[in-house]
Amino acid sequence: MTTTKTADVDGTLAQIYALAGAGCDIVRCTCNDEAAAEGLAQIVPRSPVPIIADIHFQYRLALAAMEAGVQGLRLNPGNIRKPDQIKAVASEARDRGLAIRIGVNAGSLDPEIFERHGGATPEALVESAVRELTYFREVDFEDVKISVKASNVALMIDSYRLLSETVDHPLHLGVTEAGPPPAGLVKSTAGIATLLAEGIGDTIRYSLTADPVEEAQAGRTLLEAMGLRERKGLDLIACPSCGRAEVDVIRVAKEAQAALEGRNIPLQVAVMGCVVNGPGEARGADLGIAAGRGKGHLFVRGHVVRVVPEAEMVSALIDEAEKIMEEGIEARIAAADVDAERIAAETREELLQIQGTDANHDSEKIKKIRVIAEG
C-alpha cells in the first residue's frame, strides 16, 4: 500500500513503480477525500499494476474511485454500515466488472457485532464479513475477496481458519498494524506463513511501519522461500502505456525481454512509453528507456544518460546493461553524456506543448468525480 497522499500523483506513481519493481502485483492507494479520487484518475492510466482504492467512511468516494478507473475497492464493513450505501457500491462494481475486497479489521469492527460477541473474536470477524457478503449477494455481486486482519497473530490465524471453512471466496492475508521491523516482520511472517502452509490465502500484504518497498520485499521473499513464487534474474518492468506514449511499448518491451533474457543480467530494467514521465516514474529501476519525438532516452536510476535514435532503443539498452554489469551503476551515471538531461528536458517540454498536461483526458473524469463526491 502506498504511503503518499494520493492527490500527490507523481509521488504516488513513483512509489507504485518502486513497489512493482519490488514484486508487488497489485497496489492499494487511500481514497480518503475528493482530491485523492481525482489523483486516482491520473494515477490509474499510468500505473504498471492494478490499483485498488481504499475506502474509509464515505461510500460516495467508492463511487468516485470507480469513476477514476480503479480496478478494485477495499471496503471496511465496520466503517460503512448502511445497507443501501453498501449495495449502491456493490451494484456499481457489478456493472463495471470490478472486484471488491471486504476488509474486516479487528480494531474497527461494527460495534453491534463487537458487543454481541463480547469482543473481536474469530466468530465476530467472520460474521462481519458474511453480513457484508449477504448485502452484496442481494444485488447479485459475487466478485469478492475477503480479509479478516488482526494485530494479534493468534486471533488472525484463528479468524482466517474459520473464514476459510465458512466461505468459498479468495482470501487476502495480513497481520494488521504489525509494527516496525524486526518484530513486525516476525509477526507478519508467523501469521501469513502459517496459513499459506495450510493452503489458506490467495494474496498477502505485510503491514509494516516502514518504507512500503520493505513490505513488498518481505512478501516476495516469503513467497520465494515457500516455493510459491519463482525467483527471477532479470526483472523487466514496463509501463502500461497511455495517452502520452510515444512508442509501441508492448513491442519494445518484448524485444528488450527477448534480448536481455538469457544474458545473466540481474538488473531491473524499465521500458517506458514517454520521456515526460518515464524516467521519474521508473526512477527506482536500475536502467530504463523512455521514448520521445523519435528518440530513445536511456536512463540509469532516473538519470538520463544517453539519447539515441528510436530504432536503436533496444540495442542501446542492452549495451548499457552490459556496461552496468562491468562498471557498476554509479560509474555509468558518472559517464552520462553531458547534454542528455538537457535534450530530455527539451523533449519533455516539446511534448507538453503538443499533448498538453492532460494527455489522458483525466479532467473529464475529474469533473464527473466532483459531481459524484459532492452528491
Ligand code: SF4
Ligand atoms: S506513456 Fe508515459 S505517462 Fe503513460 S504510462 Fe507510460 S511512462 Fe507513464
